[in-house]
Amino acid sequence: MKCHDVRRYLSPYMDSELEATTTYEIVQHLENCHACREIVAAEERLERSIVGAMRRAEPGDDEIWKRVVTAGVGRRRRPRVQILVAASVFAAACVFLVFWAAPRQDLISCLRRDFELVETGRSALDVVASEPQALERFFAERMGKAVRVAPIDEFQLHGARVCSLRGAPTAFILYRKDGMRASVAIFDAEKLAGFAGADRDRTLWRDDAGKVHVVAVRSGGKIIGVAGSAPIDELEKLCNAFRE
Secondary structure, eight states: OOOHHHHTHHHHHHHHOOOOHHHHHHHHHHHHHHHHHHHHHHHHHHHHHHHHHHHSOOTTHHHHHHHHTTTTTTSOOOHHHHHHHHHHHHHHHHHHHHHHHHHOOOOHHHHHHHHHHHHHTTTSSEEESOOOOHHHHHHHHHSOOOOOOOOOOEEEEEEEEEEEETTEEEEEEEEEEEEEEEEEEEEEEEGGSSSOOOOOOOEEEEEEEEEEEEEEEEETEEEEEEEEESSSHHHHHHHHOOOO
């Protein structure tokens, strides 16, 4: 994959919206291209700064919004330049509103979204297999490093894929139990900085809100995240099976 291809796919790549093959090609390119890595890093810094700024209320914000909304709608006809400036300010304000309203791409939301992409069929597994050894060979070939796949008595292995969570090359493993599915995502803990609002000192993340529950732990230099519709206590068991 060339630099112009990576930059064309940059936005969906950073939101984990690409299919596994394209994501893997981008990850491989970034490992060897300093220029593209710098662009990704700059985009991540920009996103974090925007999120941080929008979360801080400043004195006079309400008045600024009123002036933006009412710009150009008074009784007197305003010069064209003023109207264009007002329209530009309003458009910029709308962009900030989109950033504010959109879900923050933190660790929990990324793990939940990656599970939902496979659950709804929008992303396919790279390999379907029920033997841990088969999936370990797959990860060794695709990622160039060993990934331990834990056999769990209560859960049945279904398959795996290689994906990217906020630029972190990730091993994704899918399990099934009693008609429910759960995913395990494993990536290097040093990549945690790519997630908005990440607290790199934390060792446990847990969220049982909504239909998809998420639990994640830091273990042996890795982040192990589990998402699924099973009770969160069951997901914790699955997560602990991967801890070193």
